[in-house]
Amino acid sequence: MKKFLAMLMAAAMVFGAAACSSGNNTGNNGGNAGNDGGSGDAGNDGAIVIRIGGIGPRTGDTAMYGLATERGAQIAVDEINALGGDIQLEYRFEDDTGVAETAVSAYNTLKDWDVDVIYGCTTTAPCVSVAAETYADRYFQLTPSASSTDVTADKDNVFQMCFTDPGQGVTAADYVAENGLATKVGVIYNNGDAYSTGIAQGFIAHAPEVGLEVVTEQTFPDDSNTDFTVQLTACRDAGAELVFMPIYYTPAALILNQAKNQLNYSPLFFGGDGMDGILGVVDESLAKGLMLLTPFNASSTEEATANFVAKYEADYGETPNQFAADGYDCVYAIYQALQQIDNLAEIAAMDPAERHTALCDALVSVFTSPDFSFSGITGSGMTWGTNGEVTKDPMVVVVEGGAYVTQ
Amino acid sequence: MSGKTKTLRVRKTTVNALINYAMVIVVFAATQILIGQGAISNTIQSMLVPVCCYVVMAVSLNLTVGILGELSLGHAGFMSLGAFSGIIAATLLQDAVPAAPLRLAIAMVVGGVFGGVGGVIIGLPVLRLRGDYLAIVTLAFGEIIKNVIQVLYIGLDENGLHFATKEANLALSETGKAILKGPMGATGVAKLASFTAGFLLILITLFVVQNLVDSRAGRAILSLRDNRIAAESVGISVTKYKLMAFVISAVLAGAAGALYGLNYSSTVASKFDFNTSILVLVYVVLGGLGSIRGSIIAAAVLTLLPELLRNGAINDYRMLIYAIILILVMLVTNNPTLRGGVDMAVKRIRGIGKKEQTEGGAQ
Structure with missing residues (x-):
C-alpha cells in the first residue's frame, strides 16, 4: 500500500509540475503580448x-x-x-x-x-x-x-x-581538379542520408567534366555503421589516390582509423562540411593531411x-x-x-x-x-x-x- | 446454447463497439466546433492528422498483437509502403483527378492495397513462425522495406513512371519530375490530408476490426491466440486465419501511411524505422492488449503529450518527462493493488448505472 501511495504521489508531482509550468507559460505569453503592444507605440522605449x-x-x-x-x-x-x-x-x-x-x-x-x-x-x-x-x-x-x-x-x-549539397559536390570536384590533387577518386558516402547522397551525386556527376575519374562508389546505409574495411579495400583495389567522403565526422573518424591501422592505406582524404568536428574525436596523427570544405574555421585569428x-x-x-x-x-x-x-x-x-x-x-x-x-x-x-x-x-x-x- | 445468454453477450460487444464509435464521433465534433471558434492552438491543429494516423496504426496493430496474439515489430514497414505508394498515386493522378478529397481517397486505397500486398508477401513465410522468432523476422522485414525504399528512385514524365537505383539512371525527360529520391525521400508532395479524412479512416478501421472480432472468423482468430493446438484440433486453419488478421492489419496500416505521407511536404523512409514500430507497439501495450478503446486513447494521448509538454520551464525536459510518464503509466497499469482499486471503482459505478442488470452482465 505504501508503494502504491508513493507512486500516486510521484504521479501527482509530475502532473503538478506540468500544470504549474503551463500556467507560467501562459503568464509569459501574456507578458510578451504586452511587450509587443508596447513596441508598436514608439513612445515606450522606441x-x-x-x-x-x-x-x-x-x-x-x-x-x-x-x-x-x-x-x-x-x-x-x-x-x-x-x-x-x-x-x-x-x-x-x-x-x-x-x-x-x-x-x-x-x-x-x-x-x-x-x-x-x-x-x-x-x-x-x-x-x-x-x-x-x-x-x-x-x-x-x-x-x-x-x-x-x-x-x-x-x-x-x-x-x-x-x-547546397550538389553545389558542394561540384565545388569539391573543381577544387580537386584545379589543384591537381588526384585523377583517380574513390567516393564513400552514406546512401541512407540525404545530405551525404546529395553531395556525392553532385561530385560524381561533375567529376568527369573536370577530368576526374571516379574509380569506385562505395556506400554504407547508416551513420551507426562501424566497419568500413569493405569500402576502403574497394577504394584501394581500384587504385583511388583520393577518397572523397561527404559524410558526418562520426563515421569518418572510423574510416580514418581503419584505413591507417587495419589496411595501411593512406590516400588523400577529402570531406564536406559535415566533417567539421573531426578534431574532437580522432588523434592528431590520424587527421593529419585531411582536407575538408567548410565555411568556418574555429582556429582562425580573425577578430569576429x-x-x-x-x-x-x-x-x-x-x-x-x-x-x-x-x-x-x-x-x-x-x-x-x-x-x-x-x-x-x-x-x-x-x-x-x-x-x-x-x-x-x-x-x-x-x-x-x-x-x-x-x-x-x-x-x-x-x-x-x-x-x-x-x-x-x-x-x-x-x-x-x-x-x-x-x- | 440458450438464447437469453446469447442476446446478452451480443449486446455487450455491440455496446462496447458503439461506445468506441460514439467516443470518436464526439471528439471529432467537439474538435471541429472548437476549431470553428478558434479555441484550438495551431500546435494541436497540426497534430490532428498524425494523431488519426497513429490511432489507426495502434488499432490495426492491436489486431495482430492483441487479438491474434502474435508479436509484430515491423508495423511501420506497412505504413511506409502505404505512405510512398499513396504519394506516388496522388502525384500520378494530379491532373486526372482534380478533386483533392477524391485523390486522397484513391491514394489511401492504393496505400492500403500496397500495405496488404506487403502483408501477404511477408505473412506467408513469417506466420509459420511463432513468438520471439516471428518478432525478429517482422523486425527484419520492416528494416528491409526501409532499406529498399532508401535506394529506390522513382520519377514521372510523359512516358510514365521510371524506376532506378540512382538518380542519374532515371533518364527523365525535360518535363519529368523525380517523386521519390532514395534517402532524400519524397519531397514537394502536395498536402492533401485532412482531419476529416483521418476521422473517416478511424471509423472505417473501427468498423473493420470490431466486426471482424465479432464474426465467425474473429472467434477463430481468438481461439488461435488462446490455444492453438485446441483450435487446430477442431479444424481451424491456422495459416488462413493468421494471415487474415495480419493482412487486414497491414491494409489498415498502409491506408494510415498514405494519409500520413500526404500530410507533409516531405517524407523520408528512415521515419518508418524500428523506432516507429516500437512506438506503435507502446500505444497498444499501454492501451491494453486486445482493447480497441485503450489503443485509441493511448495513441491519441501519447502522440499529443510531447507537444503539450513544450511549455515554459519544462520544455528542456520534455522528452525526459515523456519517458517518465510512459514508465509510470506502465507501472500503474500493471500494479495489482491499483488495478484492483480501479476495477472495484468501475464495478461500483456500473452497479449504480445498471442496477437492474445481473452481476455477470456487468463484468
Whole structure:
C-alpha cells in the first residue's frame, strides 16, 4: 500500500509540475503580448521587438547539430540585444528531434507564440516540410544548415546560409581538379542520408567534366555503421589516390582509423562540411593531411571569429563547429536585413497575423535585392538569388598540427 | 446454447463497439466546433492528422498483437509502403483527378492495397513462425522495406513512371519530375490530408476490426491466440486465419501511411524505422492488449503529450518527462493493488448505472 501511495504521489508531482509550468507559460505569453503592444507605440522605449523562432533537433540522433545552431544563434541574439539598438530580438528555439512530423508541430508552436521570422530547420527533411508550411503561411525563413535544393525549390520565402549539397559536390570536384590533387577518386558516402547522397551525386556527376575519374562508389546505409574495411579495400583495389567522403565526422573518424591501422592505406582524404568536428574525436596523427570544405574555421585569428569562439567556449564549454557559426550568421543576416527595411516600425505596429506576412515580403525583397550583401564568420560578401541559394566563396582547410589551416 | 445468454453477450460487444464509435464521433465534433471558434492552438491543429494516423496504426496493430496474439515489430514497414505508394498515386493522378478529397481517397486505397500486398508477401513465410522468432523476422522485414525504399528512385514524365537505383539512371525527360529520391525521400508532395479524412479512416478501421472480432472468423482468430493446438484440433486453419488478421492489419496500416505521407511536404523512409514500430507497439501495450478503446486513447494521448509538454520551464525536459510518464503509466497499469482499486471503482459505478442488470452482465 505504501508503494502504491508513493507512486500516486510521484504521479501527482509530475502532473503538478506540468500544470504549474503551463500556467507560467501562459503568464509569459501574456507578458510578451504586452511587450509587443508596447513596441508598436514608439513612445515606450522606441525599440522594435522582432520574434525569431528557431527549429532544430535538441534531442535524438542529430541533437549535436541542432544544439550547435541553437547556441550559435543565441550568442548572436544576446550580442544584438546588448547593443541596445532600435531593433531588439526575442528568441525561442523549439525541438524537432530531426523528424518532419515534429518539426511541423514545433513550427506551429512558434506560430502560437506569434513568431515573426523562422530560423531553421537544422536538418534537411524536416526543413522541406516546414518550408512548405512557411511558404503557404507567408513567414520569412532562413535555414543555417538544411542544404538540399528541395528546401528552397519553388519557394520565394526560404533562404539558405549554407551551400547546397550538389553545389558542394561540384565545388569539391573543381577544387580537386584545379589543384591537381588526384585523377583517380574513390567516393564513400552514406546512401541512407540525404545530405551525404546529395553531395556525392553532385561530385560524381561533375567529376568527369573536370577530368576526374571516379574509380569506385562505395556506400554504407547508416551513420551507426562501424566497419568500413569493405569500402576502403574497394577504394584501394581500384587504385583511388583520393577518397572523397561527404559524410558526418562520426563515421569518418572510423574510416580514418581503419584505413591507417587495419589496411595501411593512406590516400588523400577529402570531406564536406559535415566533417567539421573531426578534431574532437580522432588523434592528431590520424587527421593529419585531411582536407575538408567548410565555411568556418574555429582556429582562425580573425577578430569576429575569435570573438565568437571565445564566447561560445565560455558559455558552452566546447569549440563551436560550422553549424554554430552558420546559426550566428543567420541571426546577424536577419538583423542586417531588418535594419534595411524602411517601414519596419510600421510593420511592427501591425497585428501579429498581418505582421509576419508584411515582414516576409519586406525581408524577401531585401535579401534578393542586388545591393544586399552580408559578411559574417562563414564567409564575406554573401549574396542571395531569388532561388534562395547563397553565393559565397568556398573555403578548403587542411588539418595540420591538430588545427585547420585555410588553403 | 440458450438464447437469453446469447442476446446478452451480443449486446455487450455491440455496446462496447458503439461506445468506441460514439467516443470518436464526439471528439471529432467537439474538435471541429472548437476549431470553428478558434479555441484550438495551431500546435494541436497540426497534430490532428498524425494523431488519426497513429490511432489507426495502434488499432490495426492491436489486431495482430492483441487479438491474434502474435508479436509484430515491423508495423511501420506497412505504413511506409502505404505512405510512398499513396504519394506516388496522388502525384500520378494530379491532373486526372482534380478533386483533392477524391485523390486522397484513391491514394489511401492504393496505400492500403500496397500495405496488404506487403502483408501477404511477408505473412506467408513469417506466420509459420511463432513468438520471439516471428518478432525478429517482422523486425527484419520492416528494416528491409526501409532499406529498399532508401535506394529506390522513382520519377514521372510523359512516358510514365521510371524506376532506378540512382538518380542519374532515371533518364527523365525535360518535363519529368523525380517523386521519390532514395534517402532524400519524397519531397514537394502536395498536402492533401485532412482531419476529416483521418476521422473517416478511424471509423472505417473501427468498423473493420470490431466486426471482424465479432464474426465467425474473429472467434477463430481468438481461439488461435488462446490455444492453438485446441483450435487446430477442431479444424481451424491456422495459416488462413493468421494471415487474415495480419493482412487486414497491414491494409489498415498502409491506408494510415498514405494519409500520413500526404500530410507533409516531405517524407523520408528512415521515419518508418524500428523506432516507429516500437512506438506503435507502446500505444497498444499501454492501451491494453486486445482493447480497441485503450489503443485509441493511448495513441491519441501519447502522440499529443510531447507537444503539450513544450511549455515554459519544462520544455528542456520534455522528452525526459515523456519517458517518465510512459514508465509510470506502465507501472500503474500493471500494479495489482491499483488495478484492483480501479476495477472495484468501475464495478461500483456500473452497479449504480445498471442496477437492474445481473452481476455477470456487468463484468
